[in-house]
Amino acid sequence: xxxxxxxxxxxxxENQTVISLEGVSFGYxxxxxxxxxxxxxxxxxxWVCLVGPNGCGxxxxxxxxxxxxxxxxxxIVVCGQKLEEETIGYIRQSIGMVFQNPDNQFxxxxxxxxxxxxxxxxxxxxxxxxxxxxxxxxxxxxxHLLAKHPGELSGGQKQRVAIASILAMEPGIVIFDxxxxxxxxxxxxxxxxxxxxxxxxxxxxxxxxxxxxxEILATDRVLALQGGGLVADVTPAELFLNxxxxxxxxxxxxxxxxxxxxxxxxxxxxxxxxxxKELIDTLWP
Amino acid sequence: MAIELQQVSYTYAExxxxxxxxxxxxxxxxxxxxxxGIAGATGSGKSTLLQLFNGILKPTQGTVRVxxxxxxxxxxxxxxxxxxxxxxxxxxxxxxxxxEETVEKDLCxxxxxxxxxxDEAKERARKAMNDMGLDLKLLDxxxxxxxxxxxxxxxxxSVLAMEPDVVVLDEPTATLDPISxxxxxxxxxxxxxxxxxxxxIVTHRMDELLPYADSWIVLNEGSxxxxxxxxxxxxxPAILERCGLTVPQSLRYWRAVADRFGLDGENPRLTAExxxxxIASLPAGxxxxxx
Numbered sequence: 001x002x003x004x005x006x007x008x009x010x011x012x013x014e015n016q017t018v019i020s021l022e023g024v025s026f027g028y029x030x031x032x033x034x035x036x037x038x039x040x041x042x043x044x045x046x047w048v049c050l051v052g053p054n055g056c057g058x059x060x061x062x063x064x065x066x067x068x069x070x071x072x073x074x075x076i077v078v079c080g081q082k083l084e085e086e087t088i089g090y091i092r093q094s095i096g097m098v099f100q101n102p103d104n105q106f107x108x109x110x111x112x113x114x115x116x117x118x119x120x121x122x123x124x125x126x127x128x129x130x131x132x133x134x135x136x137x138x139x140x141x142x143x144h145l146l147a148k149h150p151g152e153l154s155g156g157q158k159q160r161v162a163i164a165s166i167l168a169m170e171p172g173i174v175i176f177d178x179x180x181x182x183x184x185x186x187x188x189x190x191x192x193x194x195x196x197x198x199x200x201x202x203x204x205x206x207x208x209x210x211x212x213x214x215e216i217l218a219t220d221r222v223l224a225l226q227g228g229g230l231v232a233d234v235t236p237a238e239l240f241l242n243x244x245x246x247x248x249x250x251x252x253x254x255x256x257x258x259x260x261x262x263x264x265x266x267x268x269x270x271x272x273x274x275x276x277k278e279l280i281d282t283l284w285p
Numbered sequence: 286m287a288i289e290l291q292q293v294s295y296t297y298a299e300x301x302x303x304x305x306x307x308x309x310x311x312x313x314x315x316x317x318x319x320x321x322g323i324a325g326a327t328g329s330g331k332s333t334l335l336q337l338f339n340g341i342l343k344p345t346q347g348t349v350r351v352x353x354x355x356x357x358x359x360x361x362x363x364x365x366x367x368x369x370x371x372x373x374x375x376x377x378x379x380x381x382x383x384x385e386e387t388v389e390k391d392l393c394x395x396x397x398x399x400x401x402x403x404d405e406a407k408e409r410a411r412k413a414m415n416d417m418g419l420d421l422k423l424l425d426x427x428x429x430x431x432x433x434x435x436x437x438x439x440x441x442x443s444v445l446a447m448e449p450d451v452v453v454l455d456e457p458t459a460t461l462d463p464i465s466x467x468x469x470x471x472x473x474x475x476x477x478x479x480x481x482x483x484x485x486i487v488t489h490r491m492d493e494l495l496p497y498a499d500s501w502i503v504l505n506e507g508s509x510x511x512x513x514x515x516x517x518x519x520x521x522p523a524i525l526e527r528c529g530l531t532v533p534q535s536l537r538y539w540r541a542v543a544d545r546f547g548l549d550g551e552n553p554r555l556t557a558e559x560x561x562x563x564i565a566s567l568p569a570g571x572x573x574x575x576x
Contacts, residue, residue, distance in 0.1 A: 028430060053462050054434025100433050100460055101378045152297075152305065156327025178433065181459040182377065184327050184489040185531035211462045250462035255492065255534040255557060262561030276534075276541035283564065284545060 015044040016080070018173060018205050019065065024074030026060055034060050036228045038074070044172075047199045047206045049216050051239075052225035053250035058209045059100075061225065062175045066095045079172060093122070096171035098179040102162035103150075111137075111153075112146040115165040122169060136168040139194065156187045163191070167198075174198070176208040180215065192218060213240070213254040224249045286350070287317040287451055287483040288338060293347035293358075295333055307333040309507045310347070315500075318481040320474065322494045325504030326529035331455070331487045332377060334504065338453050338485070339372035340365040352450065370399045373449030377456050379440030380429070388414075388431070388439050389424040395447045406446075413442035418468055433460045441469070445476075451483040452476065458490060466493060491525075491533040495555040503528055519543075519553035535560075542567075 019042040027033040035057045042048055050058050063069040065078060067088050076083040078091045099105055108114030112133065119129045137143040140160045150158060159182050166174065176195075180188045192215065198204045199220075208219065216222060217236045224232035224239070226248055232239070239245060240253050253261070259279070260272045273279035295308040307330045315321050325331045336342040337349050337356075344358045354368045376382050385391035392410035397403065414421055417438040423431065428439055437460055444452065452473065458466040474497050476482045488494055501518050503511035505528040511518065518524070522532045522540060532540075535555045542560065543549060546567060554560040 054438070054460075054465055055432040057432075059433060101380065103378065103381075152303075154328035154332070178460050182456065184325075184529075185533075186529055187327050188489075189531065211460075211466075213463075247464075250464040252463040252467075255538070258557035259538060259561060262557045263564060266561055266565040268561075268565060276538045279538065280541050280545055283569075 017041045017077075018044045018079050019207075020077045022075040022077075024064060024076060025072045026057075026064055026069060027072055030072075033072075034228055035064070035225075038230050040223065040230060040233065042205060042207070044205055045199075045202050046221060047195070047208070047219045048221045048223060049208045049210055049219040049236075050223050050225065051210065051216060051249050051251060052231075056225045057228050058225055059177055062097070062177060062207060062209065065173075065175070066092045066097070068097075093169075094171055095173045095175060096166035096169055097175045098159075098163050098166050098177065100178045100181060102158040102182075105162050105165075106150040106158070109149060110146065111142065111148050111150060111161050114150060114161060115168055118165050118169045132168045132170075136164045139167075140164045141190065156183045159183055160187065160191075163194070167194075170203075172203070173205045173207065176206070176210075178209050178211070180210070180212070188215075211251065213252060213257075216240075216251070217254060286314045287319075287352060288315040288485075289313070289348075289350040290337070290344075291348045291350075293337065293344045293349055295330075295337065295342060296345045297333075299345055307507055308337075311509055313502060313509055313512055315483065315485065317483055318477060319499040320477050320484045320494075320497055321486070322491065322498040322501045323485065323487045323504065324489065324491055324501060324525070324528075324530060325510075329504040329528070330507040331504055335374065335453050335455055335485070335487060338451070339369050339374055341374070370447060371449055372451040372453060373444035373447055375441050375444050375452070375454040375457055377459075379437040382440050382443070383428040383436065386427060387424065388426050388428050391428050391439065392424075392443045392446050395443060399447060409446040409448070410442075413446040414439075416445060416472055417442045418465065434462060434465060437461060438465065438469075449482070451485065453485045455487045456489065457486060458488065458493065466490075470494065470497060489530075491530075492535050492555075495533060495535055496559075503530070505529070515555070516553060519555070520549060 021038050021040050024038045025033060026035045052058055060069060064071050067083060079094045081087040081090055083091055106114055108117050115133055116129060119132060140163060142160050142164060145157060159179060180191050183191060195206060198206060210216060219236060222234050222236055222239045223230060232245055240257055257272050260270055263270055270282055290311050290313045293308060293311045294306060296304055296306040298304050323331055337344060338351055340356055343356055343362055346358045349356045351368060352371055354363055356362045383391050385394060389410055392413060393406040396406035396409050419438050428436060431439060441457060458469060470493055473484045477484045486494055498515055500514050502509060510528045511524050519536060519539060522536045525532050538560060539553045539555060554563050
């Protein structure tokens with residue numbers, strides 16, 4: 001089973017590269033570089049997470065991809081187009097971004113208008129707009145909120161509206177900048193479910209900034225930033241087995257991993273349990 | 286009591302067609318010098334509740350008592366200026382409370398506003414930056430050029446700089462990296478245990494606060510579904526599920542071990558380290574027989 005999934009990954013590896021960065025740097029002033037000499041490629045369909053301590057440049061990096069911030073040096077290619085003045089429009093249509101604070105992306109007077117605003121910009125037919133509006137709001141469990149003003153919603157509801165408005169535009173690349181940080185665990189699980197579905201569909205390349213161990217575990221690949229540079233490109237399991245890297249990235253292992261390690265320290269050799277039931281069954285069969 | 290609510294309800298836009306009740310008949314009390322966690326699903330009224338704690342919102346029904354100030358629905362409220370100095374509120378989105386040109390000016394604004402000298406205010410600002418683990422070099426920066434996490438720490442620092450008696454934080458650790466999160470919780474615990482401040486934290490990451498909170502309030506659709514100690518919560522975590530929340534992992538693993546060995550009377554072990562220690566002290570069952 002693992003073998004076949006690896007083979008599939010290999011095929012995915014031969015997939016077209018949708019994001020590539022070559023020697024990319026950025027700073028608000030030359031004396032204070034924020035990102036330095038970043039080189040990486042991401043193939044179509046991959047689910048990648050970007051990790052690192054607060055202030056290491058994660059949000060800056062994703063904002064460079066669609067020129068929300070102008071790179072100071074290097075080359076960025078998105079969906080086969082080199083990022084230049086003339087291609088910004090095309091690139092921005094291929095990348096959907098969900099930010100930390102949903103208030104920063106609301107413009108409509110109602111949830112419905114807010115979601116339709118993005119679709120209007122894509123010159124879709126009315127029927128198509130209606131159909132996407134309903135299918136994505138239903139998927140995110142916000143179809144009962146269509147007539148509400150975004151200001152009336154709670155933090156988590158706002159975040160779901162923001163996500164629906166981005167997904168409705170069906171971009172090939174979706175970037176989540178700590179989009180789950182305001183959600184309660186139930187809503188977060190739902191969001192992770194949506195991301196799993198998106199990954200399975202294969203249409204989306206997902207780039208997710210997160211500090212959350214369980215979210216990191218769900219992804220295909222971890223890119224770690226520290227002090228403005230790329231310091232690791234590993235799988236989630238490799239990350240959580242590397243205590244030194246975890247510390248450098250200011251991350252913590254998932255609870256079950258921590259418990260297994262604490263037990264191992266006390267001479268009880270067990271694998272990371274998948275659930276509390278498995279722990280009990282293993283320890284006291 | 287630091288805070289007491291009696292039969293408090295809050296309705297948004299009460300005199301309009303769009304009126305919406307966010308809180309219904311809340312009774313609660315928060316002890317001075319304690320750490321209280323507030324949990325609840327999205328839209329359960331947590332942020333509304335916090336805004337009652339320093340008079341940003343006034344109850345539409347009932348009585349709110351904070352320190353020595355009483356705010357009664359329908360009555361003219363007393364002067365809230367002294368209360369706002371003593372109750373510091375950190376909002377969910379830090380960028381909504383930053384406004385100055387530099388981080389230093391932002392941090393000094395509160396202390397200056399409450400009558401401190403500029404030197405004193407700057408001293409407070411530096412201390413708060415250090416407490417939050419922020420580099421003093423950032424004092425000259427424009428707050429809007431900080432990263433999301435740094436901005437959040439600066440916003441918390443600006444509230445701590447006023448040295449309030451009651452610190453109320455709405456999801457303070459969202460967007461912080463896990464190390465910074467643990468450091469922030471440790472700092473808040475110190476402020477409580479060493480200086481007797483009351484700390485109130487709304488969080489959906491119950492795991493990180495569970496080992497430290499003295500008590501919990503769980504909201505469900507604008508009402509209090511649970512109010513009590515961690516021990517009581519650990520005895521029946523299913524209440525969280527009934528309120529649309531997920532039972533935190535630390536609580537699930539503790540329950541599993543406690544159920545297996547009938548440990549209900551004991552203080553719950555809610556960190557990986559303390560639970561592992563307990564497991565190591567329990568009978569090994571068949572586990573050792575195999576070795």
